Amino acid sequence: MTKVVIIGSGIVGSSIAYELSNYPQFDIILIDANNPATGSTGAALGVFMGIISRKKRGRGWRLRESSLRRYITLIPELEKLTGISIPSNNDGIVKLLFSSEEMGIYEKLAQARSRKGYELNIWQPQVLKDYCPEVDTSSVAGAVYSPNDKQINPTILNKALVKGASLRGVQCLFGEKVEKIASINNRQDCREIHLKTKTLSADWVILATALGTSDLIKSLGSNFTVNPVLGQALLIQHKNWKHKVDFNPVINGNDIHLVPIQNNEFWLGATVEFPTEETLLMPDEALLIKLHQKAISFLPSLENASIIMSWTGKRPRPEGKPSPVIEKLGDYSNIILATGHYRNGILLAPATAESVIEMILQ
Numbered sequence: 001m002t003k004v005v006i007i008g009s010g011i012v013g014s015s016i017a018y019e020l021s022n023y024p025q026f027d028i029i030l031i032d033a034n035n036p037a038t039g040s041t042g043a044a045l046g047v048f049m050g051i052i053s054r055k056k057r058g059r060g061w062r063l064r065e066s067s068l069r070r071y072i073t074l075i076p077e078l079e080k081l082t083g084i085s086i087p088s089n090n091d092g093i094v095k096l097l098f099s100s101e102e103m104g105i106y107e108k109l110a111q112a113r114s115r116k117g118y119e120l121n122i123w124q125p126q127v128l129k130d131y132c133p134e135v136d137t138s139s140v141a142g143a144v145y146s147p148n149d150k151q152i153n154p155t156i157l158n159k160a161l162v163k164g165a166s167l168r169g170v171q172c173l174f175g176e177k178v179e180k181i182a183s184i185n186n187r188q189d190c191r192e193i194h195l196k197t198k199t200l201s202a203d204w205v206i207l208a209t210a211l212g213t214s215d216l217i218k219s220l221g222s223n224f225t226v227n228p229v230l231g232q233a234l235l236i237q238h239k240n241w242k243h244k245v246d247f248n249p250v251i252n253g254n255d256i257h258l259v260p261i262q263n264n265e266f267w268l269g270a271t272v273e274f275p276t277e278e279t280l281l282m283p284d285e286a287l288l289i290k291l292h293q294k295a296i297s298f299l300p301s302l303e304n305a306s307i308i309m310s311w312t313g314k315r316p317r318p319e320g321k322p323s324p325v326i327e328k329l330g331d332y333s334n335i336i337l338a339t340g341h342y343r344n345g346i347l348l349a350p351a352t353a354e355s356v357i358e359m360i361l362q
């Protein structure tokens with residue numbers, strides 16, 4: 001059996017563990033210093049900006065396309081295997097467009113998607129008003145609607161992936177921080193995973209460690225860094241939200257998502273806050289208020305919604321490399337980085353797992 005140690009049980013590590021557990025030749029251990037879904041994944045909104053994203057070709061589009069394809073089968077498969085029901089919004093995403101120039105860009109994108117068999121609909125303001133009566137259409141030029149993009153609860157999905165992996169034989173070690181990974185005799189492969197109380201051996205080491213990546217690879221001579229970008233979001237309740245019967249999609253405007261969940265509740269987010277040299281990464285309350293105000297400018301009745309709570313999370317953003325980073329670490333033959341998913345880790349987790357498995361099987 002080939003021993004694979006996956007470090008990090010967020011959405012990325014747990015997706016890799018689950019998909020790899022389909023191959024009988026691997027003996028898999030999934031390790032995390034904390035519990036699953038307590039890192040970046042636990043803060044995410046779970047919106048898949050896939051077909052509606054402006055990526056048309058290259059790696060960015062390929063990863064999106066293969067993730068979207070896998071998600072269609074993955075969710076029912078996981079629900080059946082684990083008995084966990086994974087909440088999702090399958091009404092698609094409506095992205096508000098604020099100028100005729102933007103309308104033109106998305107008209108062209110809709111044509112490009114249509115050539116590949118994907119649907120994007122361009123809505124003039126009166127159509128938008130009919131489908132989304134809460135939008136103040138005087139402030140927009142129109143909208144683009146993507147019926148096949150969706151939103152999913154990332155925490156529950158993460159837990160289902162871990163349960164599914166474990167049911168298929170993956171050994172899970174949670175509450176165990178990896179202190180160091182080490183090569184033997186200075187060779188360019190890594191065989192030892194040092195935990196506080198024990199050392200594990202491995203044929204392959206997968207680092208799905210997001211913001212923990214830089215610390216772990218320093219001792220292997222790498223100065224690649226993954227930096228935090230903070231996001232704040234709100235849980236709000238809006239008892240008089242108007243929507244069409246059986247149609248309550250995610251609405252996106254000016255990079256803000258309004259995600260209907262249940263019981264007239266919504267997630268609203270998220271801010272994008274970069275660390276500066278002077279400040280530690282502390283949530284800036286003014287930015288959260290600004291986010292709420294911006295949303296009110298196109299969804300005016302949000303003014304009367306009650307704020308139930310707010311939360312923050314840190315997105316893992318790679319420095320000097322495009323996101324996400326899925327590659328071997330430097331000259332090491334058996335260490336794979338699966339990290340730095342920044343704003344799209346929930347969407348890109350299945351494609352990441354596919355790429356990592358391809359590298360191992362090669």
Ligand SMILES: Cc1cc2nc3c(=O)[nH]c(=O)nc-3n(C[C@H](O)[C@H](O)[C@H](O)COP(=O)(O)OP(=O)(O)OC[C@H]3O[C@@H](n4cnc5c(N)ncnc54)[C@H](O)[C@@H]3O)c2cc1C
Pocket residue numbers: 007008009010011012013031032033034035036037038039040041042043044045046047048176177178179208209210211212213216230231232233269270312313314315316338339340341342343344345346347348
């Ligand atoms: C507010 C917010 C909103 C977001 N919205 C979306 C969205 O709508 N759609 C989307 O696709 N993405 C979204 N994201 C981004 C998404 O959350 C991340 O890209 C994704 O969660 C990254 O997953 P991960 O598994 O790499 O990281 P994580 O979930 O952070 O998991 C990494 C794990 O590694 C463990 N670890 C690290 N170092 C060690 C070590 N030395 N030993 C043991 N364990 C270790 C950590 O404990 C952690 O559990 C959002 C993020 C935020 C903050």
